[in-house]
Amino acid sequence: MGRLKFRMARKKILATSGLFAMGSMLLLPIFLALPALAGGGGGSAAGGPPPDVVAAQKAKAEAEGASAEEEKVEVGRDVYYKIEGPVVGGPAPKTEDSETFYPRYNFESRVLLWVANQQHLYYGSFVLAVPIFCMCIEFAGMVSKDKAMAKKYDQLAHDFIKISLTAYSLTAILGGILIFTFLTLYPAFFGYLSSIFRPVMHIYALMFVAESGCLYIYYYGWDKMTHGVMKWIHLSMSVVLNVIGTVLMFLANSWIAFMMSPAGIDEQGRYLGNIWHVLHTALWNPLNVHRILGNMAFGGGVVAAYAAYRFLSSKTDEERAHYDWMGYIAMSLGVAFLIPLPFAGYWLMREVYAYRQQMGITLMGGLLAWLFIIQATMIGILFLTTNYYLWQALGRMTGGERFQRYIKYLVFILVVGLLVFITPHTIVMSPAELKAMGGQQHPVLGNYGVMSAKNGGINAIIMTTVLSFIWYQRGNRVPAVKWARLGNTFMICFFTVAQLNNVWLAVYGYFIPANVRIGLSVPQVAGTLSCLFFMTPLNLAMLKGARQLGPIKWGKISPRSQYALIMLATAFTWMMGLMGYIRSSVRLFWHVNEVMRDNSPWAYTHTIGFAANIISFNVLFFWISILFVFWLGTLGMKSPVTAAAKEPVAGAPVPQPAAGH
Amino acid sequence: MTWLKLVEGYMPMQMISELAICILVFALLNYTLKRAGMGIPTFWAGILVWAFIQVYLKYRIYPPIPFSVRAIYGTVSACGVFMWVSGSEAAWQEFRRPIINVLDAVSPFHKAIRVVSLVVIPLLIGGFAYKSFLPSFEEPIELRTVHPAPPATTKVHGKTFVLQTSQNPYRVNPEGKYDQEFSNAATVVQDMGRLMKDVKDPKYNPWDPNAEGYIKYVREGGEIFFQNCHFCHGDNLNGRGLWAYAFNPIPANFTDAGTIAQLQETFVFWRVSQGGIGLPPEGFPWASVMPPWKEHLTTDEIWKVVMFEYWHTGYYPRTWD
Structure with missing residues (x-):
């Protein structure tokens, strides 16, 4: 008994330390990217040249027989940090529309690059997100007390990484295609970019090798490292893998952030010798945070779609049960990262406005504003689809029908929130309609078209999603704690007050100065996050020892729910393509904003219709290719149900993949 | 109904x-x-x-x-x-x-x-x-950009203004310092009537003979507005001036929450000074016939008229702090 207790305690300590180590390692790249380091790190980071540059300059001076003091180093002023540094690079090339600067096929080079870039990004995001899921799921399996569940989780994580392995090769191939496209179609621009990022590019390549090594050890060591310390080492491998993956992504982000908001160079584009300044531009960190969350949501969506596809093509109830469960887990992980995504996006936009006001206005009020309306529509679709899936999932639980009768009220809030959220500020209308309206501004729509109302709209939608999730958690359970009535009343009051506060602030925003209005988003978001972070744990506390109304009937869910998952994934994919296009085209006619001008014949903004067609093509291409990857994955895969039947675990309810949520 | x-x-x-x-x-x-x-x-x-x-x-x-x-x-x-x-x-x-x-x-x-x-x-x-294939005689739809992205700087009467950092020199407190909070407190009540907070108090009534500082500049801006702008933008600044319907689209309605209320004061200064003809090319079609007012007004007059527009509508210019 004492030994068992000791074992349990040891397991708990191991689990806690493992969790802590995982958390710290995952946060490592963020610590590394802290703004405080921008000015620190010794002389080199404070604006002076790094030691290697100084040494090189000294050596050169000595070789020429002149003293270091006599050496005159040309000094340039950083366009962003506004400090001086020695010029150690050439100026940005001044290109012109010719075959020398822009070699071309008989086709628009920009579109070729767009497609190559987007496909690489899709796969890159997928292979960065899936190992993080694997890590979480494997960890959940390791700390699970239920042995059957633990095995199921472990199998699920293994299945995930198997899919990711094929996608990983494809990512590398697409990366190669992307570099060749850059080199052959935009040699001057790519040459300039690589002259600035030379050391970073080498580190990037080395990190890629390390990532591959970790991934292969992680995957091929799965069956060898199954118990005890070895299992923990295996899990640690996934942590290392994810840290490397995250750093890789941050490095790649620094290139696009540099193109949008250059730093570390003077106004001619000459490198000033401080690589940290080049990396740490105004938009790097907001992009990092936004992208990591976006990748996770996207990865969850793709895996959920895979599960939905397998569910719909399943021949047996057991298979359906397994893929229903898999789809649910992937969807939950995806949505968990979707919820903070709008807030990360808000931060990114705030930083864009702070960096260049005209860039912000081009994005949200000017030339690209309609694309933002499409983006808002896609965000709305994501949240509506998530709600729909949760309502459908209530159908597989005895007692779920208690909540389904109230769906219509949630639908109303969601629809009104979405209508406000997607109302355009710049309305498309014929001149006749313009005359009938009496001007560009509509007294109703004009109010929905601005940020104050839109913040209210999206927060109402997110709060409703949280409520749907709480209903789902309660689907087949009735709280049995003594304070259940009090808890329910508190929850109802909390949600009501949060919604009223949200609406009130959205209206109040019209009557106060803009800088105060921007600040109002804080209490609005705080209300929404409070619903998420206080009400969900409260609900779980209330469900401790809850009365069960019946089991979850995995697999007994409507096919519509699975189409919802596919819709969710498609919307994620489309939105990623759209946002990538928006982010890139906000530079307008600049390769590197305000430093290197794009003088190719394609330095204009595409029409919305053309852009939408290319985005749709990218989405279609990705889904066709990933279906091929899925199919490849199934070739060597045993049926999860058959595998479970062959290796029975004592006490495992065979046909049911999971007993809890 | x-x-x-x-x-x-x-x-x-x-x-x-x-x-x-x-x-x-x-x-x-x-x-x-x-x-x-x-x-x-x-x-x-x-x-x-x-x-x-x-x-x-x-x-x-x-x-x-x-x-x-x-x-x-x-x-x-x-x-x-x-x-x-x-x-x-x-x-x-x-x-x-x-x-x-x-x-x-x-x-x-x-x-x-x-x-x-x-x-x-x-x-x-x-x-x-x-x-859908039948030929139509209706004018085609124009996807017009209402808020064009401004340039980083604008040049008026030989002086360059940085739009992100410039300030209205007349939005000042009694000590003569730029003070938006002070001016915000003295705008009209933002309501349908758009009434002055206290018509008898020279702090709030621009037409009071004792009005000084900010509120006096508002009056001067108002005079410029009614001499030059109200023909199109209307007595009530709602875009329904005498000549408004000669244009398509009709002039901007400043009382709408989606126009000047969303913009920095320097943005409005840029739009007024450069007019329709000075708009950047990337946002075509502009469909704005507003004259470049820098050709007709001094820099100070433009700042004052912009300030009057905010005062009269009860809106506050956008700031980023």
């Missing part, structure tokens, strides 16, 4: 509230009918709710909502209705029953509907397709 007015300033919330009340009444009515065994079938209830929303948006809201926005609203409300009728398996089965009955032709009546549908639906689609 003239007996129930849409009240200016409250229209957005009024529209949502009216829709909520109507749908709530419908839900209650249907619930009562269901209790009496005469509930409206889900199929018809769904269609009824959707149709009601479309009729409401088309005929209740004025000025009329352009088709593009009604199309968006129609699609979203159709999605909402679908989510409602298929939210639970029982509701979905009930909803699709009439459709399946028609497809299966379970009775002669259903068979007749199926036959009619098979003829009418292709004809309708063909009709729409034919109509």
Whole structure:
């Protein structure tokens, strides 16, 4: 008994330390990217040249027989940090529309690059997100007390990484295609970019090798490292893998952030010798945070779609049960990262406005504003689809029908929130309609078209999603704690007050100065996050020892729910393509904003219709290719149900993949 | 529906509230009918709710909502209705029953509907397709950018102004320092009447002979406005001036929450000084005939008139702190 207790305690300590180590390692790249380091790190980071540059300059001076003091180093002023540094690079090339600067096929080079870039990004995001899921799921399996569940989780994580392995090769191939496209179609621009990022590019390549090594050890060591310390080492491998993956992504982000908001160079584009300044531009960190969350949501969506596809093509109830469960887990992980995504996006936009006001206005009020309306529509679709899936999932639980009768009220809030959220500020209308309206501004729509109302709209939608999730958690359970009535009343009051506060602030925003209005988003978001972070744990506390109304009937869910998952994934994919296009085209006619001008014949903004067609093509291409990857994955895969039947675990309810949520 | 007015300033919330009340009444009515065994079938209830929303948006809201926005609203409300009728398996089965009955032709009546549908639906689609190909004499739709992205700097009378950091030199407190909070406190009450806070107090009334500092500059801006701008932008700054309807689109309505209330004061300064002709090329078509006022007014006069526009509408210029 004492030994068992000791074992349990040891397991708990191991689990806690493992969790802590995982958390710290995952946060490592963020610590590394802290703004405080921008000015620190010794002389080199404070604006002076790094030691290697100084040494090189000294050596050169000595070789020429002149003293270091006599050496005159040309000094340039950083366009962003506004400090001086020695010029150690050439100026940005001044290109012109010719075959020398822009070699071309008989086709628009920009579109070729767009497609190559987007496909690489899709796969890159997928292979960065899936190992993080694997890590979480494997960890959940390791700390699970239920042995059957633990095995199921472990199998699920293994299945995930198997899919990711094929996608990983494809990512590398697409990366190669992307570099060749850059080199052959935009040699001057790519040459300039690589002259600035030379050391970073080498580190990037080395990190890629390390990532591959970790991934292969992680995957091929799965069956060898199954118990005890070895299992923990295996899990640690996934942590290392994810840290490397995250750093890789941050490095790649620094290139696009540099193109949008250059730093570390003077106004001619000459490198000033401080690589940290080049990396740490105004938009790097907001992009990092936004992208990591976006990748996770996207990865969850793709895996959920895979599960939905397998569910719909399943021949047996057991298979359906397994893929229903898999789809649910992937969807939950995806949505968990979707919820903070709008807030990360808000931060990114705030930083864009702070960096260049005209860039912000081009994005949200000017030339690209309609694309933002499409983006808002896609965000709305994501949240509506998530709600729909949760309502459908209530159908597989005895007692779920208690909540389904109230769906219509949630639908109303969601629809009104979405209508406000997607109302355009710049309305498309014929001149006749313009005359009938009496001007560009509509007294109703004009109010929905601005940020104050839109913040209210999206927060109402997110709060409703949280409520749907709480209903789902309660689907087949009735709280049995003594304070259940009090808890329910508190929850109802909390949600009501949060919604009223949200609406009130959205209206109040019209009557106060803009800088105060921007600040109002804080209490609005705080209300929404409070619903998420206080009400969900409260609900779980209330469900401790809850009365069960019946089991979850995995697999007994409507096919519509699975189409919802596919819709969710498609919307994620489309939105990623759209946002990538928006982010890139906000530079307008600049390769590197305000430093290197794009003088190719394609330095204009595409029409919305053309852009939408290319985005749709990218989405279609990705889904066709990933279906091929899925199919490849199934070739060597045993049926999860058959595998479970062959290796029975004592006490495992065979046909049911999971007993809890 | 003239007996129930849409009240200016409250229209957005009024529209949502009216829709909520109507749908709530419908839900209650249907619930009562269901209790009496005469509930409206889900199929018809769904269609009824959707149709009601479309009729409401088309005929209740004025000025009329352009088709593009009604199309968006129609699609979203159709999605909402679908989510409602298929939210639970029982509701979905009930909803699709009439459709399946028609497809299966379970009775002669259903068979007749199926036959009619098979003829009418292709004809309708063909009709729409034919109509869409017919030549039209309507002016084409222009996707106009209302808020053009401003340049980083603008040059007026030989002086360069950085739009992100410049400040209105007349928005000052009694000590002569730039003070937006001070000027915010002295604007008109932002209401339909747009009244001065205290007409007898020279701190709030620009036309008081003792008005000094900020409020005096507002009066000077007002004088410039009524000498130059009100012909197009209107006495009440709502874009309904004497000449307004000579232009398409008509001039900007400053009282709308979507115009100057969303902008930095320097943005308005740039727009006024450079006019329609000075707008950047990437946002074409501009469709603005406003003259470049730097050709007719001094820099100080432009700052003052901009300040008057904010004072009169009761809005505050956007700031980023």
